[in-house]
Amino acid sequence: MGFKLDGFVGINPLVDGGREDNLLRFGRDGSLIVHESHGKFYEACVRGQGFVATSGTPLQFLVAALAGPHQCLWNPSGSGVMVEIVKVQLTKTIDTPDAPSAFQWRITQPAGAEPGTAGPITAGTNIPPVNLLLGSGRVSKARYSQDTAYAAAPTYLMGMGISQDTWTAASTYPPMTYNIDYDGMFLVPPNSAVSITATVLTGGLYFLNIFFIESAYPSTMGA
Amino acid sequence: MGLKVDTFVGPSNLTDGAHEDIPLRMGRDGSLVVSQNHGKFYQAAKRGNMYVATNPTAITMKAVATLTNVPILWNPMGSGVCLEVIRLEMTQTAVTPATPSAFLWYSGYAGAEAGTAGALPAFTNIAPINMLWGSGKVSQARYSVANTRIAAFFGYLMGTGISQDTWLGAATYPPFSIRVDYDGLLIVPPGQAIVMLGTVASVTTFHVNIFYVENPFPGMGA
Numbered sequence: 001m002g003f004k005l006d007g008f009v010g011i012n013p014l015v016d017g018g019r020e021d022n023l024l025r026f027g028r029d030g031s032l033i034v035h036e037s038h039g040k041f042y043e044a045c046v047r048g049q050g051f052v053a054t055s056g057t058p059l060q061f062l063v064a065a066l067a068g069p070h071q072c073l074w075n076p077s078g079s080g081v082m083v084e085i086v087k088v089q090l091t092k093t094i095d096t097p098d099a100p101s102a103f104q105w106r107i108t109q110p111a112g113a114e115p116g117t118a119g120p121i122t123a124g125t126n127i128p129p130v131n132l133l134l135g136s137g138r139v140s141k142a143r144y145s146q147d148t149a150y151a152a153a154p155t156y157l158m159g160m161g162i163s164q165d166t167w168t169a170a171s172t173y174p175p176m177t178y179n180i181d182y183d184g185m186f187l188v189p190p191n192s193a194v195s196i197t198a199t200v201l202t203g204g205l206y207f208l209n210i211f212f213i214e215s216a217y218p219s220t221m222g223a
Numbered sequence: 224m225g226l227k228v229d230t231f232v233g234p235s236n237l238t239d240g241a242h243e244d245i246p247l248r249m250g251r252d253g254s255l256v257v258s259q260n261h262g263k264f265y266q267a268a269k270r271g272n273m274y275v276a277t278n279p280t281a282i283t284m285k286a287v288a289t290l291t292n293v294p295i296l297w298n299p300m301g302s303g304v305c306l307e308v309i310r311l312e313m314t315q316t317a318v319t320p321a322t323p324s325a326f327l328w329y330s331g332y333a334g335a336e337a338g339t340a341g342a343l344p345a346f347t348n349i350a351p352i353n354m355l356w357g358s359g360k361v362s363q364a365r366y367s368v369a370n371t372r373i374a375a376f377f378g379y380l381m382g383t384g385i386s387q388d389t390w391l392g393a394a395t396y397p398p399f400s401i402r403v404d405y406d407g408l409l410i411v412p413p414g415q416a417i418v419m420l421g422t423v424a425s426v427t428t429f430h431v432n433i434f435y436v437e438n439p440f441p442g443m444g445a
Contacts, residue, residue: 002227005247010239023242030235030248031258037266038436039407042307046410046441056379058325058422086408091382093422095323095389130380132408133305134330134415136443173388174399175315181404207325207382211408 050132053144058205061198068149077113077191079141085186087211090178096203098167106154111193124148274351276366281316281428284421300335300414302363308409312432313401321390324423331377333416342376
């Protein structure tokens with residue numbers, strides 16, 4: 001038999017500073033009772049591992065068949081980090097005509113370590129992702145570019161869950177938000193790049209935010 | 224061999240006050256089974272560390288080039304705390320005509336004090352509200368919608384994910400909400416300030432709510 005924990009079922013009032021003989025709290029069903037100390041992403045961000053890939057220049061989203069320039073988040077080969085996407089936001093700026101369309105994630109894998117004419121990503125000017133511990137000097141291993149050119153069109157990965165309807169300059173709508181929470185279920189390992197494309201070229205311009213956490217890359221893929 | 228813990232797979236039937244020989248509950252897959260005792264932010268709020276920076280008088284969003292009277296949340300240098308941003312809410316007050324635009328975050332170093340030599344020559348503080356209502360604990364951070372800033376100290380940080388379309392006084396829509404959850408994804412260390420701006424000034428007015436937790440500042444990075 002394993003060693004036994006001295007727990008307590010129900011509320012057990014304690015005082016700050018108490019450090020001996022504190023009992024773990026249990027529910028009547030035997031669950032360990034817990035609650036959080038911070039927001040979900042505080043620990044990663046306060047350690048300087050949270051970043052946002054973004055740019056002050058809003059852009060259209062292109063159709064995938066175009067070689068570029070695409071907006072791309074790229075985890076280069078040999079980076080040593082896993083890029084964990086936690087949230088994506090689009091902020092639309094102007095009311096130009098749009099056609100019904102879907103936004104999609106696309107992937108390039110392998111993506112290589114550096115842009116170059118011989119590689120899968122032939123060009124892309126890095127816009128260093130911003131550390132979300134504002135003012136931190138820690139720099140992301142990942143790269144973000146708005147002018148990425150590919151040797152081959154990136155491959156469909158999945159829909160984004162964001163769609164556009166017909167939209168004209170005369171349209172009037174309430175304020176809108178585009179927030180997609182991935183919460184860590186979307187991982188970009190080294191040697192991979194992800195892009196966002198549209199099924200129809202957008203008329204509207206968007207600021208794109210891709211929030212991610214950089215963690216040490218495990219030595220093996222999967223389990 | 225490692226130390227083994229006394230566990231039990233599946234639900235137990237325990238009585239309040241029991242405190243000996245309680246096995247940890249496991250799932251059939253070996254997971255430790257836990258239950259939440261409170262809302263996610265209860266611990267922070269109960270200890271008086273959760274605040275909302277808000278403006279009782281609704282204001283228009285100003286264009287990027289505007290240097291006065293914009294929403295600014297500022298963590299002064301030397302505060303000893305970092306601001307863990309939890310949520311942004313905007314509450315629109317009136318359906319006045321609007322212009323398509325994007326709301327953006329700008330950020331920059333704003334120092335310890337407002338004054339002519341710094342990023343914020345003028346800054347009228349609206350003391351953030353402690354979410355443990357009635358708590359005497361006062362935020363180290365400062366919030367303002369009546370201020371003057373020097374543009375060179377601030378740069379684009381990111382979009383807010385909030386956009387405005389054309390909006391006419393005659394438009395009729397169901398109720399709507401404007402809310403973005405950060406959940407600790409943005410941290411404002413001492414000295415830094417975040418500013419909300421628009422690509423185009425809004426005519427519509429908003430109450431801005433920025434919810435944040437104040438934590439002891441552990442220093443930059445890991």
